[in-house]
Amino acid sequence: MSIKFLKSDSLSFKSLYQLIQIINISSAQNFEYYNIECFLIEAYQKIKNHKSKERQLFYHIEILYVISNTLFINKKFIESLEYLDLxxxxxxxxxxxxxxxxxxxxxxxxxxxxxxxxxxxxxSFKHNYFKHLKNIKQGKVIIFLQLVEMYYENPEIIKDPEFHQKVENSFL
Incomplete structure (x- = not known):
C-alpha cells in the first residue's frame, strides 16, 4: 500500500484517522495486519508534525493506538511499546x-x-539454549528457568510450601 499521495499537510489527523479506520476494518476482516503496518507507520511519520497537531490530539492518540495495536498483533512487541510510550x-x-x-x-x-x-x-531462550544446557550438563539452570516459568504463570505459587521446597532443592 503506497502513501505517495500523502503530503504532510494534505490530511489532518482526523482525515488520516478516518482513512486508517477503513483500512484497519478491512485488514481485521481478513487478518492481514502485516499488509497495513508499513502504511500506518509511514503515514504517521508524514503527519506527526502537522500544524493542527494540538487541536486534533484525540485523533493523534487514536492513530498511535491503531499503530501500536497493529504492531502488537504482528508480534512486534518492542515497537508496539514504543508507540504506547507516545x-x-x-x-x-x-x-x-x-x-x-x-x-x-x-x-x-x-x-x-x-x-x-x-x-x-x-x-526463545528455551529454543536457543535448552539443548546446549543439557549437553553441557547444566541441569540447575534448566530447573531454575522452569521455576521462573512456574512463578510467572502463577505468582500465587510463591505461597506454596511445595514450591519453596523445589526452590531450595534446586540449589543443592
Whole structure:
C-alpha cells in the first residue's frame, strides 16, 4: 500500500484517522495486519508534525493506538511499546484531557505487550539454549528457568510450601 499521495499537510489527523479506520476494518476482516503496518507507520511519520497537531490530539492518540495495536498483533512487541510510550505522552497533554478516555486501552495493550514479551523471551531462550544446557550438563539452570516459568504463570505459587521446597532443592 503506497502513501505517495500523502503530503504532510494534505490530511489532518482526523482525515488520516478516518482513512486508517477503513483500512484497519478491512485488514481485521481478513487478518492481514502485516499488509497495513508499513502504511500506518509511514503515514504517521508524514503527519506527526502537522500544524493542527494540538487541536486534533484525540485523533493523534487514536492513530498511535491503531499503530501500536497493529504492531502488537504482528508480534512486534518492542515497537508496539514504543508507540504506547507516545500514547502515554500525548494522553498527558492539555492537562490530561484524554487521560481517562484512553487509559484503559493503554493499560490493556501495555499489559498484553509485557506478558507476550516475557513469554516470547522464555520461549526463545528455551529454543536457543535448552539443548546446549543439557549437553553441557547444566541441569540447575534448566530447573531454575522452569521455576521462573512456574512463578510467572502463577505468582500465587510463591505461597506454596511445595514450591519453596523445589526452590531450595534446586540449589543443592
Amino acid at each position: 500514547i502515554h505522552f500525548y494522553m498527558k497533554e492539555n492537562k490530561g484531557k484524554y487521560q481517562k478516555e484512553f487509559d484503559s486501552k493503554y493499560q490493556l495493550l501495555l499489559a498484553l505487550g509485557n506478558i507476550d514479551i516475557v513469554d516470547s523471551r522464555i520461549l
